[in-house]
Amino acid sequence: xxxxxxxxxxxxxxxxxxxxxxxxxxxxxxxxxxxxxxxxxxxxxxxxxxxxxxxxxxxxxxxxxxxxxxxxxxxxxxxxxxxxxxxxxxxxxxxxxxxxxxxxxxxxxxxxxxxxxxxxxxxxxxxx
Amino acid sequence: xxxxxxxxxxxxxxxxxxxxxxxxxxxxxxxxxxxxxxxxxxxxxxxxxxxxxxxxxxxxxxxxxxxxxxxxxxxxxxxxxxxxxxxxxxxxxxxxxxxxxxxxxxxxxxxxxxxxxxxxxxxxxxxxxxxxxxxxxxxxxxxxxxxxxxxxxxxxxxxxxxxxxxxxxxxxxxxxxxxxxxxxxxxxxxxxxxxxxxxxxxxxxxxxxxxxxxxxxxxxxxxxxxxxxxxxxxxxxxxxxxxxxxxxxxxxxxxxxxxxxxxxxxxxxxxxxxxxxxxxxxxxxxxxxxxxxxxxxxxxxxxxxxxxxxxxxxxxxxxxxxxxxxxxxxxxxxxxxxxxxxxxxxxxxxxxxxxxxxxxxxxxxxxxxxxxxxxxxxxxxxxxxxxxxxxxxxxxxxxxxxxxxxxxxxxxxxxxxxxxxxxxxxxxxxxxxxxxxxxxxxxxxxxxxxxxxxxxxxxxxxxxxxxxxxxxxxxxxxxxxxxxxxxxxxxxxxxxxxxxxxxxxxxxxxxxxxxxxxxxxxxxxxxxxxxxxxxxxxxxxxxxxxxxxxxxxxxxxxxxxxxxxxx
Numbered sequence: 007x008x009x010x011x012x013x014x015x016x017x018x019x020x021x022x023x024x025x026x027x028x029x030x031x032x033x034x035x036x037x038x039x040x041x042x043x044x045x046x047x048x049x050x051x052x053x054x055x056x057x058x059x060x061x062x063x064x065x066x067x068x069x070x071x072x073x074x075x076x077x078x079x080x081x082x083x084x085x086x087x088x089x090x091x092x093x094x095x096x097x098x099x100x101x102x103x104x105x106x107x108x109x110x111x112x113x114x115x116x117x118x119x120x121x122x123x124x125x126x127x128x129x130x131x132x133x134x
Numbered sequence: 135x136x137x138x139x140x141x142x143x144x145x146x147x148x149x150x151x152x153x154x155x156x157x158x159x160x161x162x163x164x165x166x167x168x169x170x171x172x173x174x175x176x177x178x179x180x181x182x183x184x185x186x187x188x189x190x191x192x193x194x195x196x197x198x199x200x201x202x203x204x205x206x207x208x209x210x211x212x213x214x215x216x217x218x219x220x221x222x223x224x225x226x227x228x229x230x231x232x233x234x235x236x237x238x239x240x241x242x243x244x245x246x247x248x249x250x251x252x253x254x255x256x257x258x259x260x261x262x263x264x265x266x267x268x269x270x271x272x273x274x275x276x277x278x279x280x281x282x283x284x285x286x287x288x289x290x291x292x293x294x295x296x297x298x299x300x301x302x303x304x305x306x307x308x309x310x311x312x313x314x315x316x317x318x319x320x321x322x323x324x325x326x327x328x329x330x331x332x333x334x335x336x337x338x339x340x341x342x343x344x345x346x347x348x349x350x351x352x353x354x355x356x357x358x359x360x361x362x363x364x365x366x367x368x369x370x371x372x373x374x375x376x377x378x379x380x381x382x383x384x385x386x387x388x389x390x391x392x393x394x395x396x397x398x399x400x401x402x403x404x405x406x407x408x409x410x411x412x413x414x415x416x417x418x419x420x421x422x423x424x425x426x427x428x429x430x431x432x433x434x435x436x437x438x439x440x441x442x443x444x445x446x447x448x449x450x451x452x453x454x455x456x457x458x459x460x461x462x463x464x465x466x467x468x469x470x471x472x473x474x475x476x477x478x479x480x481x482x483x484x485x486x487x488x489x490x491x492x493x494x495x496x497x498x499x500x501x502x503x504x505x506x507x508x509x510x511x512x513x514x515x516x517x518x519x520x521x522x523x524x525x526x527x528x529x530x531x532x533x534x535x536x537x538x539x540x541x542x543x544x545x546x547x548x549x550x551x552x553x554x555x556x557x558x559x560x561x562x563x564x565x566x567x568x569x570x571x572x573x574x575x576x577x578x579x580x581x582x583x584x585x586x587x588x589x590x591x592x593x594x595x596x597x598x599x600x601x602x603x604x605x606x607x608x609x610x611x612x613x614x615x616x617x618x619x620x621x622x623x624x625x626x627x628x629x630x631x632x633x634x635x636x637x638x639x640x641x642x643x644x645x646x647x648x649x650x651x652x653x654x655x656x657x658x659x660x661x662x663x664x665x666x667x668x669x670x671x672x673x674x675x676x677x678x679x680x681x682x683x684x685x686x687x688x689x690x691x692x693x694x695x696x697x698x699x700x701x
Binding site for chain 2: 068069070072075096097098100101102105109
């Protein structure tokens with residue numbers, strides 16, 4: 007059973023029973039700074055400010071704007087999440103995620119996964 | 135192959151064009167991916183993101199460059215401004231340093247050319263500076279004095295006194311002036327020192343500067359001036375006292391008053407001195423004491439003129455040390471005779487007194503304690519003796535003139551003028567006291583025949599001897615007058631008629647036995663005839679009473695002479 011669930015036209019977010027929070031972007035979404043901040047606001051409201059591992063389902067994401075990338079790599083995000091697993095699938099999503107990891111360089115533990123289960127497993131290591 | 139694939143998928147051409155634009159620096163170039171989402175779209179998206187990063191980096195770089203340029207410009211402007219300020223500051227500092235150097239040079243020249251002794255000393259008593267004048271006085275160069283202590287340059291006591299004064303400036307932080315004496319090979323020197331604190335910026339006394347001036351000559355001049363002033367004051371007092379003595383002498387009526395004035399004046403002007411005033415006796419063969427003052431008089435009361443060296447020399451004789459000096463005999467004899475009773479004076483002065491070319495006496499002054507003052511006091515003693523001599527001579531002259539004006543020169547008796555004055559005075563006194571005044575008028579019987587027989591010289595001898603006889607046998611208050619020729623008048627104050635008659639009888643009887651000699655030969659005896667009258671019984675005025683006495687005398691002559699007739 008999931009808790010703290012939120013859904014919008016562009017993304018949905020919820021906390022799994024094991025404590026991992028999942029952010030799942032809808033297909034063809036071009037991620038802007040506004041969407042990034044919105045999704046982060048929802049995330050922190052679910053976690054109550056407690057550092058929590060986050061799974062981002064970016065398999066269908068179309069694009070991440072530069073300011074949105076920088077926001078996700080900011081100190082504010084690093085204080086709210088304990089680790090981020092980027093679940094990718096298509097070449098496009100892999101390119102986006104790799105670019106984020108290698109160029110934008112997030113400040114908290116971040117890894118790419120093409121298996122959601124593997125990602126969840128890794129994230130559980132960061133549960134308090 | 136590539137062109138074939140490009141022709142097959144136009145996105146590749148788009149990528150090639152895009153890369154070409156990036157190569158030209160067009161970082162705003164973007165590509166649009168297709169909906170395929172395949173690898174080429176991923177490349178396109180990746181290239182777009184890369185372009186975004188390049189653009190951001192480029193913009194950031196531009197921004198940084200602009201900011202850097204701005205900062206460089208601002209920094210350059212700051213540096214230029216600082217450089218200008220530094221140049222100005224350096225110029226001002228150079229100017230200040232030059233001013234300070236000139237000032238230092240000026241003060242150094244001033245200090246080095248000053249006659250005053252200038253030094254600077256620190257708290258550890260070490261000299262930091264001493265000018266040439268000061269160093270030269272110590273027979274050192276200024277360099278040799280630096281670092282030395284006062285104790286190394288001056289005797290211990292002097293150095294300690296100097297340091298005590300300097301210490302006061304260190305303690306109080308205020309200037310201090312002090313005068314001191316030091317003994318140098320040239321003698322004692324007076325120094326006037328102005329001690330001035332030299333302060334740090336925080337107001338602490340870092341060192342003390344001393345400016346010392348040799349004021350020995352000034353001090354000596356002051357002392358001389360003070361001595362002169364004292365001497366002038368002393369002389370002024372002496373002159374004042376001399377004038378006072380002159381007034382006293384001028385207003386003295388007789389010798390006793392003169393002597394009292396002399397005694398008083400000498401006791402005032404010669405305190406603690408003793409003295410004696412000697413005058414020649416009538417025969418001028420001895421000098422006799424007429425007045426003396428003080429406790430001890432080591433001179434004879436009477437001595438011969440030749441026993442005084444001042445009289446023999448005719449000028450002042452001074453002995454400052456009686457134990458070694460040659461003494462006058464009138465001093466030597468007295469001190470030798472009485473050496474067990476009192477010591478000889480330490481010194482003495484004999485001042486001959488001259489008046490109208492005649493030596494009239496000598497002034498003797500002795501001191502037991504101040505023989506060194508003899509020379510200083512000699513002018514005063516001489517001046518006083520001259521005044522005294524003049525006063526005494528004037529007094530003698532006055533007495534002589536007075537005597538000549540009221541005395542008969544032959545008999546020494548009062549003359550007729552004095553008799554007339556005396557009658558008026560005595561009658562007035564008798565009226566006040568309700569007394570009587572006896573009048574005896576008498577003359578020598580047959581005096582004309584006596585003159586004719588023995589000559590006028592013999593007659594004068596009779597008159598002289600009669601005058602001496604009368605002065606011998608009558609009271610001091612009785613007034614005996616030669617009235618005219620051989621006629622005499624006796625005025626007897628406070629005498630009754632009976633007393634007057636008895637006195638006349640006594641005189642008549644005594645004269646009968648009087649022996650008179652002329653040129654060694656006895657003359658004949660002579661007798662007197664008397665007329666007696668008493669005021670106020672025989673009249674209220676002199677003329678009436680005299681006339682009554684004259685008439686009684688006439689009757690005595692008529693009745694046979696050698697008798698007394700009462701009016």
